Amino acid sequence: MSESIGIYIHIPFCKSKCPYCDFFSGRASETDYDNYMRILKEKIKYWSGQTDKNVATVYFGGGTPSVLGADRLSDVLYSVKDCFTVEPEAEITVEVNPDTGKTLDFEKLRLAGFNRVSVGFQTAVERELKALGRIHTAKDALVTTQRAKAAGIDNVSLDLMMGIPYQDIDSLKESIDFCAKCGVKHISSYLLKIEEGTRFFDIQDQLDLADDDKQAQLYLFAVDYLDKLGYKQYEISNFAIPGYESRHNSAYWKCGEYIGIGPSAHSFLNGRRFCYGRDLKAFEENIIIQDGEGGDEEEYIMLSLRLKSGLVFGEFEKRYQHRLSPLQMKKIGNFARAGFMELDSKRACFTPKGFLVSNAVISELLV
Template identity: 45%
Template structure:
């Protein structure tokens, strides 16, 4: 048991599958959403522990904003009843711009949602069409403006980079237009062609930037966002001061989180486990069926790897018995501009984040 707890609620519904997405999702229907919500509520009651303080709740998906405000409110109320939900808990809802309007946003604020993560992806209509998004730029902008008007002061937008045919100019246009909106956080992801998706084809792969060009776009985006006041705090995440995602940071700090819903993952009470990617099985089971993926998580390698994903990096005093081995390997990384150190802490540069898997593997394993 590691202090406070975060809850992740996986909402598997989508209105339409995006061309690049391999996350678990199914088509939304009114009856399926009712059955799903009932299953979430009984699972929260099953795991409930009045001694555990919940300080972050994250509704991810899929498209969680396809649920009604009443359904989301009932889940938050059950969390409050089954755990100790902090008064200032960060409660995030992922949302598609097309599912938001002024009335729903006001309802979400009233039931306790205080952070939105809006799946914008691009501020260019042609790119949005290519990605299979159902909104256009005008709708995305209006969703953000409506959210701010409804009282949301913690709004995040997704930005995708290394898109087919993307240029420095088009990426700059999207980033500048997005950061001109009343948002406090940007999650910037490099597009990957996942097996089995619509983008898993020669036509798309032939239009993607190569590794060197992708690296250039990533570094250009990092510089631009930081000039706009969005400082990088994790490989793919940038925030104005004080608006870092508290829930996502607990993943990188090996803090406890409990996942509920089909395809949800957990690091809870000394084990990592995952729920089957099957909505019907989740709905029909009294308690979600899980598979243990690691019965001894957060050992040295994993702890160091996750900490090095954060800009604040790895504190050597937290891995004292490995200090000398790490310091022996560090000089070439510093010389090549992949990492920096003050003698007690090691962190990766933006260039190092680009090669994070290789750099961390060299340094830690």
């Protein structure tokens, strides 16, 4: 197992709930924020007693962490640093909504130790933003990235959604050009997924959604165009200027260990996977749901193949003391001949076309 771990802090609050969002989050009062802070710091202290490993990455996600404001976010990070041994060069990320980002005190966040900002942008096109129920404008996103960089946080990421209502190649290009104009180092570009329990799930028949063919067209365009702009794909939905790949998320895909703190947050520690339920009271009472063992061969193959670097045979053999089966290698060869994978003596990885059907391919490899 790795020498260091990551920490994920879940902030389950938003100013408004987006109709496509399935994450555990909702509106709350300032009093609710303060009460959650108290619980969060109690749990940070508890989990610090469960491991003596150094912390290499900290990630504040949600919800919308930025609704808490810089003082509360800094307070939580100071608590993490007080309780854990956080490495001097640790990557410390906070997710920010452009609506709150345009007034957030990024200078205070930087002084507390935050050195990476992930902005929930989605699209630069006003009609598409309204269709997604977003409460910000493209200008808000630009102002947020500018303010973060002016405060000394140069490592900024933008979320970019594909397959959303009314979107076509031209509007997607407009959004990608906007990201490049902002000068960000990282772009998470992912396809809209309709999740059960969301408003979009209930009204999906009324939405102008992209079918599978259009989704594929948008995705393949984005991969190619982002590459031309210098954003290299390193994971199925993530692109970065070389050297600015997300270390926190990359650790997930490499079966690294992490502790998730907050309702709905998942953990992988000491070979076990477990989580908190989607319930604030259960989180306060520290009720933990066991998910069983983690890091087995199937999981390693599945997660490795999310990465553009793919499944490295030598690393697999070192970890599990044997090679992939002849049948698995034969299947990989078949997928490579069909154009879905690339294969050489050292590794197997998906092509952009292969990423679009990766779930089906991985399922076949694991049979």
